[in-house]
Amino acid sequence: xxxxxxxxxxxxxxxxxxxxxxxxxxxxxxxxxxxxxxxxxxxxxxxxxxxxxxxxxxxxxxxxxxxxxxxxxxxxxxxxxxxxxxxxxxxxxxxxxxxxxxxxxxxxxxxxxxxxxxxxxxxxxxxxxxxxxxxxxxxxxxxxxxxxxxxxxxxxxxxxxxxxxxxxxxxxxxxxxxxxxxxxxxxxxxxxxxxxxxxxxxxxxxxxxxxxxxxxxxxxxxxxxxxxxxxxxxxxxxxxxxxxxxxxxxxxxxxxxxxxxxxxxxxxxxxxxxxxxxxxxxxxxxxxxxxxxxxxxxxxxxxxxxxxxxxxxxxxxxxxxxxxxxxxxxxxxxxxxxxxxxxxxxxxxxxxxxxxxxxxxxxxxxxxxxxxxxxxxxxxxxxxxxxxxxxxxxxxxxxxxxxxxxxxxxxxxxxxxxxxxxxxxxxxxxxxxxxxxxxxxxx
Amino acid sequence: xxxxxxxxxxxxxxxxxxxxxxxxxxxxxxxxxxxxxxxxxxxxxxxxxxxxxxxxxxxxxxxxxxxxxxxxxxxxxxxxxxxxxxxxxxxxxxxxxxxxxxxxxxxxxxxxxxxxxxxxxxxxxxxxxxxxxxxxxxxxxxxxxxxxxxxxxxxxxxxxxxxxxxxxxxxxxxxxxxxxxxxxxxxxxxxxxxxxxxxxxxxxxxxxxxxxxxxxxxxxxxxxxxxxxxxxxxxxxxxxxxxxxxxxxxxxxxxxxxxxxxxxxxxxxxxxxxxxxxxxxxxxxxxxxxxxxxxxxxxxxxxxxxxxxxxxxxxxxxxxxxxxxxxxxxxxxxxxxxxxxxxxxxxxxxxxxxxxxxxxxxxxxxxxxxxxxxxxxxxxxxxxxxxxxxxxxxxxxxxxxxxxxxxxxxxxxxxxxxxxxxxxxxxxxxxxxxxxxxxxxxxxxxxxxxxxxxxxxxxx
Numbered sequence: 068x069x070x071x072x073x074x075x076x077x078x079x080x081x082x083x084x085x086x087x088x089x090x091x092x093x094x095x096x097x098x099x100x101x102x103x104x105x106x107x108x109x110x111x112x113x114x115x116x117x118x119x120x121x122x123x124x125x126x127x128x129x130x131x132x133x134x135x136x137x138x139x140x141x142x143x144x145x146x147x148x149x150x151x152x153x154x155x156x157x158x159x160x161x162x163x164x165x166x167x168x169x170x171x172x173x174x175x176x177x178x179x180x181x182x183x184x185x186x187x188x189x190x191x192x193x194x195x196x197x198x199x200x201x202x203x204x205x206x207x208x209x210x211x212x213x214x215x216x217x218x219x220x221x222x223x224x225x226x227x228x229x230x231x232x233x234x235x236x237x238x239x240x241x242x243x244x245x246x247x248x249x250x251x252x253x254x255x256x257x258x259x260x261x262x263x264x265x266x267x268x269x270x271x272x273x274x275x276x277x278x279x280x281x282x283x284x285x286x287x288x289x290x291x292x293x294x295x296x297x298x299x300x301x302x303x304x305x306x307x308x309x310x311x312x313x314x315x316x317x318x319x320x321x322x323x324x325x326x327x328x329x330x331x332x333x334x335x336x337x338x339x340x341x342x343x344x345x346x347x348x349x350x351x352x353x354x355x356x357x358x359x360x361x362x363x364x365x366x367x368x369x370x371x372x373x374x375x376x377x378x379x380x381x382x383x384x385x386x387x388x389x390x391x392x393x394x395x396x397x398x399x400x401x402x403x404x405x406x407x408x409x410x411x412x413x414x415x416x417x418x419x420x421x422x423x424x425x426x427x428x429x430x431x432x433x434x435x436x437x438x439x440x441x442x443x444x445x446x447x448x449x450x451x452x453x454x455x456x457x458x459x460x461x462x463x464x465x466x467x468x469x470x471x472x473x474x475x476x477x478x479x480x481x482x483x484x485x486x487x488x489x490x491x492x493x494x495x496x497x498x499x500x501x502x503x504x505x506x507x508x509x510x
Numbered sequence: 511x512x513x514x515x516x517x518x519x520x521x522x523x524x525x526x527x528x529x530x531x532x533x534x535x536x537x538x539x540x541x542x543x544x545x546x547x548x549x550x551x552x553x554x555x556x557x558x559x560x561x562x563x564x565x566x567x568x569x570x571x572x573x574x575x576x577x578x579x580x581x582x583x584x585x586x587x588x589x590x591x592x593x594x595x596x597x598x599x600x601x602x603x604x605x606x607x608x609x610x611x612x613x614x615x616x617x618x619x620x621x622x623x624x625x626x627x628x629x630x631x632x633x634x635x636x637x638x639x640x641x642x643x644x645x646x647x648x649x650x651x652x653x654x655x656x657x658x659x660x661x662x663x664x665x666x667x668x669x670x671x672x673x674x675x676x677x678x679x680x681x682x683x684x685x686x687x688x689x690x691x692x693x694x695x696x697x698x699x700x701x702x703x704x705x706x707x708x709x710x711x712x713x714x715x716x717x718x719x720x721x722x723x724x725x726x727x728x729x730x731x732x733x734x735x736x737x738x739x740x741x742x743x744x745x746x747x748x749x750x751x752x753x754x755x756x757x758x759x760x761x762x763x764x765x766x767x768x769x770x771x772x773x774x775x776x777x778x779x780x781x782x783x784x785x786x787x788x789x790x791x792x793x794x795x796x797x798x799x800x801x802x803x804x805x806x807x808x809x810x811x812x813x814x815x816x817x818x819x820x821x822x823x824x825x826x827x828x829x830x831x832x833x834x835x836x837x838x839x840x841x842x843x844x845x846x847x848x849x850x851x852x853x854x855x856x857x858x859x860x861x862x863x864x865x866x867x868x869x870x871x872x873x874x875x876x877x878x879x880x881x882x883x884x885x886x887x888x889x890x891x892x893x894x895x896x897x898x899x900x901x902x903x904x905x906x907x908x909x910x911x912x913x914x915x916x917x918x919x920x921x922x923x924x925x926x927x928x929x930x931x932x933x934x935x936x937x938x939x940x941x942x943x944x945x946x947x948x949x950x951x952x953x954x955x956x957x958x959x960x961x962x963x964x965x966x967x968x969x970x
Contacts (some may be wrong), residue, residue, distance in 0.1 A: 075928060078879075100767065103571060104571060105571060105572075105575075106571075106572055106573070106574065106849065107573040107574070107595055108574045108576075108849060109571070109573075109574075109575045109588075109591060109592060110575060110576045110577060110847070111577050111578075111579065111588075112561060112577055112578045112847060113578055114559075114578065116557075126554070127554065127555045127556075128555065128556055128557050128670040129555070129556075129557030129558075130557055130560075130563075131558065131559050131560045131561055131578040132558065132560040132578065132580075133579065136732040137558070144557070147554075147556070147627055148554035148555060148556060148627075149554075150627075151544060151551050151554040151627045151628075151631060152551050152552065152553075152554055153550040154547065154550045154552040155553075162821050171809040173533045176675065198811065199737030205767075205768065205769065207767065207769050242769065242890050248867040249771065249890060249891045249892075251888055251891055252888040285965075288736045288737045288738075294894070298526040311589065318547065318650070319650070320650065320686065324856040352878065398555070398557055399555070400553060400555055423541060425884060434886055434888075434893075434895050434918060435884075435885055435886050435895035435896065435897065436894060437716070437884055437886070438884035438885050438886070438895075438917075439883075439885075439895060439896075440897075441694075441695060441915075442767035443686065443693060443695055444693055444694060444695070446914070446915045446969070447915075448734075448897070448915055448916055448968060448969065449895070449917060449967075450886075450894075450917065450919045450967075451894070452907060460711070465918070466893070467893060467919055467965065468919065468965070468967075469736070469917050469919055469965065470965020470967070471736070471897075471915065471917070471967050471968060471969045472969060473969070475766075485738065489832070506736060506967075506969045506970070507736075508576075508736035508965055508967035508968065509965065510738060
């Protein structure tokens with residue numbers, strides 16, 4: 068679409084200022100199954116979201132067909148949507164900053180690697196997994212996906228921003244069987260080159276992950292000391308980041324709304340949101356409104372220090388945007404999202420954490436996060452699996468239990484924070500944490 | 511939309527290197543959404559999704575490409591790049607495309623694209639009113655009105671060209687009830703494959719009230735106890751238990767590769783003999799219905815389980831090739847950005863002979879779940895979970911008090927055999943189901959059922 072033509076027409080219709088957000092991506096995904104390329108997808112796709120201020124209200128619309136014929140339709144939709152709005156809220160389009168930080172990124176060498184090399188890698192992973200243990204009855208799939216995403220933001224106030232991101236993810240999933248017990252597991256890696264993920268190491272890790280869980284039993288219903296392992300802790304934290312969302316705060320939905328500068332968590336908890344982290348999955352020099360990114364402390368030694376804001380929520384609360392104005396897809400309106408949001412690790416290793424727990428449960432799988440937790444009350448009850456620990460040693464795998472609690476209460480009763488923070492595949496990450504007591508339901 | 515001749519040309523390029531079948535899915539979808547907070551419109555968005563997906567089969571392998579650039583130059587290039595996956599002699603040519611003409615089974619009375627935003631917002635306001643007038647504890651009412659019109663044209667090298675228009679609308683009502691320190695939410699989200707007429711057939715005010723009733727009940731509910739106990743799950747969205755415990759594991763995407771606990775179990779007893787279940791994409795104007803699936807095959811009513819015996823799977827053509835079985839017209843996808851695969855449509859347990867009253871009276875101690883939230887499953891093990899929205903404790907055959915915060919977990923294969931009562935009050939409810947081919951509208955449903963033993967995960 069011809070952007071200057073769009074902007075001219077918008078101005079004539081008194082849509083002023085106007086902003087265009089364009090996302091284009093190229094994707095290649097390869098899946099190997101039974102030593103054959105079972106599925107291959109190639110794609111170039113994109114979309115354009117347009118927002119502009121009409122009669123003092125922010126109108127939105129989106130379109131995928133990249134043709135000038137759509138300009139009039141788009142502007143009509145935008146005006147119609149702006150006219151529908153009733154809530155008296157501030158609306159902004161940002162002129163942009165003078166300077167933006169740079170983010171350190173490892174070059175993704177896999178963008179230029181021929182598909183045949185990726186296929187060979189996947190085939191090798193598959194056959195090594197299949198041979199790694201007789202209990203592994205099937206490698207259910209091995210997939211590698213490379214995506215390059217280009218984002219552009221233009222507005223009639225002079226903003227002209229571009230960024231290009233690229234990532235490759237790889238995973239394999241396996242099914243193991245013993246004594247009529249089935250267990251599946253997968254392991255995802257973000258990689259920039261084949262060297263970053265040596266096959267033998269990967270195979271060993273996934274084999275251990277699935278086989279150590281075979282013949283799992285339940286534990287008795289009751290209260291247990293629990294270590295939420297880093298991946299499970301990250302998922303749980305990720306489900307509750309809305310507590311820090313400035314919009315939820317001014318709407319009175321977040322339970323933290325009146326708690327600024329108060330002790331909300333145990334003093335061992337410090338949380339940062341760092342959009343400038345090297346190779347961070349959500350690292351970016353600017354947010355989707357073109358506001359500069361910067362590193363910030365959200366919770367410091369248990370004390371709430373900051374809410375995350377986009378321009379609208381910041382204006383509602385008489386503060387400035389924290390550069391957390393993000394869309395949940397090119398077509399959506401600008402909401403608020405954390406970038407690389409993480410609990411600061413300590414220096415206590417995972418093994419030391421297990422030893423310190425003495426007796427209790429390690430939970431490294433939680434399921435049903437979209438249904439089994441209430442992001443507003445922060446109550447949760449989730450399907451879980453892991454290991455039972457006695458005298459500081461893992462004694463058996465555990466499956467089909469639920470772990471239940473209240474996130475805000477639980478985070479006040481932290482016994483030890485671990486050191487094993489890993490790069491996350493989503494915005495939130497955390498090291499393993501030992502909690503004093505959580506409700507477990509089982510036998 | 512593209513002309514038949516253009517599609518035929520592209521399809522022919524697709525099969526030029528040895529592929530034995532190719533298919534093109536062209537889609538244009540217009541969506542509207544309005545978000546209201548306490549009766550005031552705070553969000554309005556609309557847009558047009560448009561693009562094309564093409565797929566080549568080579569035996570049981572498939573390759574897929576999609577783009578929003580549907581210029582012939584780009585499509586030719588895409589077809590060429592995609593067909594480069596194979597390097598054999600050409601085996602088939604694209605037959606002349608002939609349009610499949612049929613009678614629309616899901617008639618729309620009021621196309622939402624012709625209804626003004628004021629009218630749509632009025633409906634959302636009515637729902638808000640129903641919720642906020644219910645009780646003073648209802649302090650926040652968030653209503654989302656959504657509608658979409660999806661036009662698809664599906665063509666393939668066998669000469670098929672079929673068009674379908676799917677119009678859907680939904681009202682998603684979320685309510686927050688607050689009393690002092692206590693804060694709870696209630697959700698109710700009715701929808702249908704209907705036009706705007708849906709809102710004169712249902713009552714938006716009553717729908718708002720229903721969400722409010724749930725939230726208020728939960729504010730005064732105690733924590734749910736934990737442990738292993740009998741569970742009665744009522745009709746409507748309660749059917750999410752079958753969706754998770756069984757439905758996903760009967761999709762050919764897991765069955766075909768022996769990755770489901772129900773692979774190779776046709777004709778075997780997999781559920782209590784009281785259980786019969788179907789997947790039915792033909793129900794007039796139901797949320798998960800359409801005239802044709804996303805491969806252009808007419809939707810069907812497929813028997814899955816009859817008196818506990820496994821009778822059928824939900825199959826798409828590619829997995830059908832792997833299984834040596836025909837498609838059951840269950841191939842679905844969120845949009846052209848997803849390769850289509852076997853998915854549920856409207857999937858539910860059929861009526862039995864028991865009654866809800868008897869079930870409760872016959873339970874000395876257990877949990878009665880009046881409404882559920884979503885859940886998830888690992889089809890390879892059958893381990894599933896789903897969350898109870900509105901639950902009540904049963905003591906001595908009577909409902910004694912509301913309880914909150916419970917999840918139910920179990921293993922699908924074991925749980926299906928433990929269904930010891932099936933009621934006679936079948937009802938369906940609407941949900942969004944997420945899986946490999948994206949998020950799609952599906953109905954879940956059942957009459958009230960009782961599972962003799964289930965793990966209830968609460969905080970007490």
